[in-house]
Amino acid sequence: MAELRLAAVDLGASSGRVMVGEVGPGRLELTEVHRFANRPVHVGGRLHWDVLSLYAGVLDGLRAAGRTGPLDGVGIDSWAVDVGLLDGDGELLGNPLHYRDAGHLVGVDRVHAVADAGELYRLNGLQHLPFTTVFQLAARQGSAQLAAARTALLVPDLVAHWLTGVVAAEVTNASTTGLLDAGTRQWAWPLVDALGLPRELLPPLVSPGDPLGVLTPAVLEQTGLTGSVPVTAVGSHDTASAVVGVPAASDRFAYVSCGTWSLVGVELPAPVLTDDSRAAGFTNELGVDGTVRYLRNVMGLWLLSESIRTWSAAGLPADLAELLSAAARVPAFTAVVDCDDPRFLAPGDMPARIAQLCSETGQTPPQSQAETVRCILDSLALAYRRAVRTAVELSGTAVEVVHVVGGGARNTLLMQLTADACGLPVRAGPVEAAALGNVLVQARAAGAVTGGLAELRALLRDTQDVVRYEPGGDPSAWAAAERRSGRG
Numbered sequence: 150m151a152e153l154r155l156a157a158v159d160l161g162a163s164s165g166r167v168m169v170g171e172v173g174p175g176r177l178e179l180t181e182v183h184r185f186a187n188r189p190v191h192v193g194g195r196l197h198w199d200v201l202s203l204y205a206g207v208l209d210g211l212r213a214a215g216r217t218g219p220l221d222g223v224g225i226d227s228w229a230v231d232v233g234l235l236d237g238d239g240e241l242l243g244n245p246l247h248y249r250d251a252g253h254l255v256g257v258d259r260v261h262a263v264a265d266a267g268e269l270y271r272l273n274g275l276q277h278l279p280f281t282t283v284f285q286l287a288a289r290q291g292s293a294q295l296a297a298a299r300t301a302l303l304v305p306d307l308v309a310h311w312l313t314g315v316v317a318a319e320v321t322n323a324s325t326t327g328l329l330d331a332g333t334r335q336w337a338w339p340l341v342d343a344l345g346l347p348r349e350l351l352p353p354l355v356s357p358g359d360p361l362g363v364l365t366p367a368v369l370e371q372t373g374l375t376g377s378v379p380v381t382a383v384g385s386h387d388t389a390s391a392v393v394g395v396p397a398a399s400d401r402f403a404y405v406s407c408g409t410w411s412l413v414g415v416e417l418p419a420p421v422l423t424d425d426s427r428a429a430g431f432t433n434e435l436g437v438d439g440t441v442r443y444l445r446n447v448m449g450l451w452l453l454s455e456s457i458r459t460w461s462a463a464g465l466p467a468d469l470a471e472l473l474s475a476a477a478r479v480p481a482f483t484a485v486v487d488c489d490d491p492r493f494l495a496p497g498d499m500p501a502r503i504a505q506l507c508s509e510t511g512q513t514p515p516q517s518q519a520e521t522v523r524c525i526l527d528s529l530a531l532a533y534r535r536a537v538r539t540a541v542e543l544s545g546t547a548v549e550v551v552h553v554v555g556g557g558a559r560n561t562l563l564m565q566l567t568a569d570a571c572g573l574p575v576r577a578g579p580v581e582a583a584a585l586g587n588v589l590v591q592a593r594a595a596g597a598v599t600g601g602l603a604e605l606r607a608l609l610r611d612t613q614d615v616v617r618y619e620p621g622g623d624p625s626a627w628a629a630a631e632r633r634s635g636r637g
C-alpha cells in the first residue's frame with residue numbers, strides 16, 4: 150500500500166494544532182502545519198471554551214495541510230468531558246462550559262442522590278472529579294439550555310460533526326463522561342434514566358478506526374481541499390491517542406501523558422473496579438483496541454502555566470526556559486505540596502495558592518519565582534511516583550520504565566526528577582504523541598500499516614526521537630518529601 154498523508158487535529162487545553170502525518174510501512178513523519186491559541190472566556194459568570202474560534206483554527210489548519218499536498222484523511226482528538234449541546238435543528242445552544250468552571254459542583258450531590266460514590270465507581274470506574282460530564286449535566290438540570298438540547302456532543306465529536314454532518318460519540322472519550330458502563334462499554338441507560346436525562350442526548354457509539362464520514366462540500370470549499378476526504382474515528386480522547394503514541398517496547402511500562410494535565414498510569418486489558426482503587430482515585434478510561442487506561446489525573450503543568458500567567462499579568466519575568474533553568478539551581482525539596490488539592494483546579498493566582506498550602510503543611514513558602522517553580526516540579530515528580538506505585542499495586546502489573554509523552558517531555562528537569570522519584574528509567578517523548586496516535590489509528594484503518602498497538606509502537610520507536618533519563622539521587626529523600634507534602 151502506498152504512503153498516506155493524514156491530518157491529525159489535536160485540540161489541547163493550551164493550544165490547538167493541525168499536523169500532517171506521512172505514513173506507510175517503516176515510515177512515520179509528522180509535520181505541524183498550524184498551531185493556534187486556546188483561550189477560554191469568562192462571561193456571564195461562567196467559564197467557556199471559545200469553540201467557534203477553535204473550529205476556525207481547525208479549518209485554517211486543514212487549509213494549511215492541503216497546501217502541502219492532497220489529504221487522504223482526517224482524525225480529531227481533544228480533551229475529555231466537556232460537551233456542546235445542540236437543539237433539534239442541530240444548532241449549537243451555547244459555548245461548551247469549561248471543566249474548570251466552578252458551577253459543575255452542584256451536580257455532584259444530585260448524582261450521588263441517585264447513585265452513591267461506590268455504586269457510581271462500580272458502574273463507570275471513574276476517579277471522582279467534580280467536572281465529569283455526568284455532574285456537569287446534572288448541574289444543568291432545570292436550565293433552559295438543557296431543556297432545549299436534543300444532542301450532547303463531546304468536543305472532538307462536535308468538531309467531527311461540523312466537518313462531516315455525522316452525529317456520533319467516539320467511545321474512548323465517551324468513557325470519560327461517567328455515563329458509560331465500564332463493564333458493557335455501552336451507555337449506562339439505567340443511570341441516564343434515573344437522572345432524568347433524555348436518552349436522545351447521547352449519540353450512537355463508534356470506535357477508533359471506524360469510518361465517520363467525509364468532509365462536507367462546504368468544508369471542502371472553506372479549506373480549498375478537493376475530492377472525497379474521509380474522516381475516521383480515532384482515540385478522540387487526546388489521552389487515548391497519546392497512549393497509542395507511547396513508544397513502549399514491552400507491556401511492562403507506565404506512562405505520563407504530560408501536558409496541561411498529567412495522566413499517570415498503566416495499560417490494562419480490563420478495568421479494576423475495587424473499593425481500594427476508588428479510594429486511591431484511579432480511573433478506568435477506555436483506550437484504543439479495547440484496552441483500559443488505568444490512570445490518575447494529576448493536576449499537571451497547569452500549576453506552572455497558571456503561575457506563569459499570574460506572573461505575566463503582574464509584570465514579573467515569565468519566560469518558561471529562564472524560569473526552568475533558575476529552578477534547576479534551587480535546592481531540591483525547599484517545599485512540596487499535594488498537587489491533587491482541589492483548590493488548584495480553578496484559574497487564578499497559583500503562586501499564592503501554592504504558598505498557602507506550604508504554610509498549612511508547616512513549610513516555609515517559596516520565597517522566589519524560581520523556588521515556586523522548583524516546588525511545582527518536585528511536587529509533580531512526587532505525585533508521579535505515588536501514582537505509578539499505586540497503579541502497580543492495585544493492578545498487579547509489572548513496570549520497568551516510565552514513558553513520558555506530551556509537551557512536558559521537553560522539561561529536562563522534570564524528566565530527571567521523575568526518574569529519580571520513581572526510581573525507574575524515564576523515556577521522554579514524543580512530544581506530539583497524541584497527534585501520532587491519531588495518525589497511526591487512521592493509517593491502520595486505511596491499511597497503510599498493520600498490527601496491534603505493539604506494532605504501531607514499534608513504528609514509533611523506529612521513527613521518533615526519545616530521550617533517556619536514568620534514576621539517581623537519594624531514594625529516601627523522596628519518601629521524606631512525601632511526608633512533608635501532607636501525603637506521606
Ligand code: ADP
Nearest residue numbers: 161162163164408409450454555556557559560
Ligand atoms: P496540552 O495538550 O494540554 O495543551 P501540551 O502537551 O502541549 O499540553 O503541553 C503543554 C506544556 O508543555 C506546557 O504547559 C509547558 O509546561 C510544557 N512545555 C512546552 N514546551 C516546553 C519547553 N520547550 N520546555 C519545557 N516545557 C515545555
Ligand code: LRH
Nearest residue numbers: 227228229387388410446
Ligand atoms: C487532557 C484531558 C484529560 C482529562 C482532562 C479534562 O487533555 O483530556 O485526560 O481528564 O483533559
